[in-house]
Amino acid sequence: MLIYTARRILYTLPIMLGVALVCFALVHISPGDPLVSVLPPDASEELRLRMMQIYGFDRSYVEQFLIWLGRALQGDLGNSIATGRPVAAEVWGAVGNTLMLAVVATIIGFTLGCLFGFVAGYFRDTWIDKLASFISVIGVSVPHYWLGMVLVIIFSVQLNWLPATGAGPGGSSAWVWDWEHVRHLILPAVTMSVIPMGIVARTVRALVADILSQEFVSGLRAKGLLDRGVLAHVIKNAAPTALAVMGLQLGYLLGGSILIETVFSWPGTGFLLGQAIFQRDLPLLQGTILVLALFFVVLNLLVDVVQTALDPRVQRS
Amino acid sequence: MSKPPLVEVEDLTVRFKGARDVYAVNGVSFTLDEGEVLTILGESGSGKSVTLKTLLRLLPENRTDIGGKVRVGGEDVLAMQGRKLADHRGGTVSMIFQDPMLALDPVYTIGEQIAEAVIRHEKVSSKAAMARALEMLERVRIPSAARRLKAYPHEMSGGMRQRAMIALALACKPKLLLADEPTTALDATVQIQILLLLRELQQEFGMSVIFVTHDIGVAVEVSDRIAVMYAGAFVETGTTREIIREAKHPYTHGLLAANLVGAKPGQRLDAIPGAPPALETRPTSCAFAPRCKHAMDICRAKLPPIRRWHDRRWVSCVLAAEEHASA
Ligand SMILES: Nc1ncnc2c1ncn2[C@@H]1O[C@H](COP(=O)(O)OP(=O)(O)OP(=O)(O)O)[C@@H](O)[C@H]1O
Ligand code: SF4
Ligand SMILES: [Mg+2]
Numbered sequence: 001m002l003i004y005t006a007r008r009i010l011y012t013l014p015i016m017l018g019v020a021l022v023c024f025a026l027v028h029i030s031p032g033d034p035l036v037s038v039l040p041p042d043a044s045e046e047l048r049l050r051m052m053q054i055y056g057f058d059r060s061y062v063e064q065f066l067i068w069l070g071r072a073l074q075g076d077l078g079n080s081i082a083t084g085r086p087v088a089a090e091v092w093g094a095v096g097n098t099l100m101l102a103v104v105a106t107i108i109g110f111t112l113g114c115l116f117g118f119v120a121g122y123f124r125d126t127w128i129d130k131l132a133s134f135i136s137v138i139g140v141s142v143p144h145y146w147l148g149m150v151l152v153i154i155f156s157v158q159l160n161w162l163p164a165t166g167a168g169p170g171g172s173s174a175w176v177w178d179w180e181h182v183r184h185l186i187l188p189a190v191t192m193s194v195i196p197m198g199i200v201a202r203t204v205r206a207l208v209a210d211i212l213s214q215e216f217v218s219g220l221r222a223k224g225l226l227d228r229g230v231l232a233h234v235i236k237n238a239a240p241t242a243l244a245v246m247g248l249q250l251g252y253l254l255g256g257s258i259l260i261e262t263v264f265s266w267p268g269t270g271f272l273l274g275q276a277i278f279q280r281d282l283p284l285l286q287g288t289i290l291v292l293a294l295f296f297v298v299l300n301l302l303v304d305v306v307q308t309a310l311d312p313r314v315q316r317s
Numbered sequence: 318m319s320k321p322p323l324v325e326v327e328d329l330t331v332r333f334k335g336a337r338d339v340y341a342v343n344g345v346s347f348t349l350d351e352g353e354v355l356t357i358l359g360e361s362g363s364g365k366s367v368t369l370k371t372l373l374r375l376l377p378e379n380r381t382d383i384g385g386k387v388r389v390g391g392e393d394v395l396a397m398q399g400r401k402l403a404d405h406r407g408g409t410v411s412m413i414f415q416d417p418m419l420a421l422d423p424v425y426t427i428g429e430q431i432a433e434a435v436i437r438h439e440k441v442s443s444k445a446a447m448a449r450a451l452e453m454l455e456r457v458r459i460p461s462a463a464r465r466l467k468a469y470p471h472e473m474s475g476g477m478r479q480r481a482m483i484a485l486a487l488a489c490k491p492k493l494l495l496a497d498e499p500t501t502a503l504d505a506t507v508q509i510q511i512l513l514l515l516r517e518l519q520q521e522f523g524m525s526v527i528f529v530t531h532d533i534g535v536a537v538e539v540s541d542r543i544a545v546m547y548a549g550a551f552v553e554t555g556t557t558r559e560i561i562r563e564a565k566h567p568y569t570h571g572l573l574a575a576n577l578v579g580a581k582p583g584q585r586l587d588a589i590p591g592a593p594p595a596l597e598t599r600p601t602s603c604a605f606a607p608r609c610k611h612a613m614d615i616c617r618a619k620l621p622p623i624r625r626w627h628d629r630r631w632v633s634c635v636l637a638a639e640e641h642a643s644a
Contacts, residue, residue, distance in 0.1 A: 218375050219420040223434040223485065224407030226400070236424050312469045313423055 117204025139198025
């Protein structure tokens with residue numbers, strides 16, 4: 001298992017390098033002058049050249065890439081063109097917020113999804129199944145930014161129970177575990193959890209129905225197991241796949257939350273990406289995408305390793 | 318007074334409800350004494366597995382209509398509910414399935430699966446249960462049993478898996494073992510080993526066995542008595558000797574002709590022309606008539622009469638009844 005994990009990690013190294021290369025190339029394939037947002041429109045040619053030198057844009061691409069990579073490895077992603085602050089700091093702050101939102105949403109979605117999926121699969125083709133499946137279909141098909149707005153209208157505007165935007169009181173973006181902050185988390189997390197809930201529910205329903213139709217379930221009953229004993233077997237059989245789906249959903253939520261973060265002004269990576277794009281802040285864009293992509297790679301690695309550890313049928317050699 | 322039989326099945330009927338009904342079992346009756354081995358012999362689809370599953374109540378409850386009486390050890394199996402049913406399953410009666418790869422849970426080790434049954438029925442510690450599992454694996458002669466305890470089903474060969482399945486079925490010392498074609502999925506040489514093992518364990522444990530097969534060679538190998546099944550009903554029963562030497566039913570003759578000449582385990586019954594009937598309705602005449610070369614009008618008009626020498630030797634066919642009348 002250890003060897004497997006080590007090799008799996010080794011395999012991700014070239015992927016990570018590729019990711020870094022693509023992120024770097026982004027700056028150079030995107031049209032327009034990267035300095036346009038920092039320089040005044042009437043800047044002299046001399047000033048432009050000096051800025052080019054400061055940002056290193058005058059060197060060859062290979063040199064630039066190696067320098068950039070070397071710095072990135074040390075945690076230096078350059079400075080934001082718009083704010084002048086270090087990109088790494090901005091991205092890390094945002095990553096923390098996004099991670100928090102995505103993890104909480106995944107936990108909610110996974111728990112509810114497993115519950116609905118399990119019940120639906122266990123009572124397949126009864127009204128309980130139909131109800132649970134209906135809920136999960138809604139979960140997958142409702143546009144979540146729309147759901148977000150509806151929730152805001154109900155719980156913030158009408159009932160005034162929960163705040164509509166931000167990650168904490170007074171727009172602070174430093175997270176603390178207290179009620180004031182958790183209040184801010186509820187609406188975006190619930191909105192976001194709807195998609196993984198639907199997908200997990202569908203997967204788990206199909207899994208459970210499939211497992212229950214297998215002959216070994218007859219075998220379990222034939223040796224006298226009660227319902228809860230059979231249930232334990234069903235769960236252990238379903239777990240590797242269900243967890244893998246959860247891991248991938250977490251990955252999607254980490255990268256795909258621009259809409260929700262924008263609706264709720266949640267200061268995460270999606271929000272940051274939006275800003276970087278609209279302000280043509282290339283170092284920031286580059287850094288954010290790099291970190292997000294690496295996240296995805298690492299998450300895939302984790303999913304693989306966990307699934308292998310849980311499922312004895314997967315070859316470990 | 319002699320001991321009452323361990324198993325008493327009386328006029329058992331099983332119908333699957335659905336878009337199309339299936340009359341899978343149509344009036345099966347038999348008794349089985351302690352320590353006896355009965356083989357149910359018949360082609361694919363004749364209702365052998367369904368009969369066995371009824372003894373453990375393994376059929377999908379909401380889609381099946383079960384009629385008649387099934388008693389094991391004096392207990393009414395069809396009336397059992399909840400914990401009582403669960404105690405019956407695996408405790409009094411256990412089952413070996415045709416394909417152990419499908420019948421074992423792929424994500425639990427062999428040891429865990431055996432120990433689980435022991436814990437369930439004997440309320441012992443998991444350590445004691447594992448010790449029993451190991452003992453059972455040794456009893457079925459799995460080499461390096463201690464290591465196999467931690468193996469998953471897919472890590473074993475077909476023969477080993479079936480041995481493990483037998484170990485599991487016998488772990489709680491059942492009074493009755495149901496064996497549903499336990500060797501069909503195996504190579505010929507492995508088949509014989511498993512059959513020998515089963516017969517040896519049956520004698521050692523003194524349990525009763527109902528063995529299901531479509532292979533008359535296998536039936537001869539293992540059984541005291543044979544019941545020949547066709548279209549959901551027994552058509553002839555007798556001791557193994559009676560069935561081989563003095564078969565009366567044309568279907569039994571057909572099976573014998575197809576297999577007994579140079580009978581080897583593993584041969585399929587395929588020499589009787591035609592196919593068994595679809596069981597969408599309950600037969601009202603001899604179900605074998607379309608394939609029977611002796612068929613007469615009366616065979617197609619009503620159910621054939623039963624000629625009964627005694628309780629355990631009878632045949633249901635017009636020919637046998639006529640022979641009796643003219644004798
Ligand atoms: N769960 C079920 N639902 C509906 N029909 C069933 C079910 N189980 C069995 N049947 C039908 O009942 C009939 C008898 O099946 P059974 O499995 O007892 O045959 P068998 O004699 O064991 O044959 P084989 O040698 O192929 O195992 C078949 O027509 C089968 O299609
Ligand atoms: S009853 Fe008639 S058709 Fe049926 S087996 Fe006997 S002779 Fe053949
Ligand atoms: Mg069968």
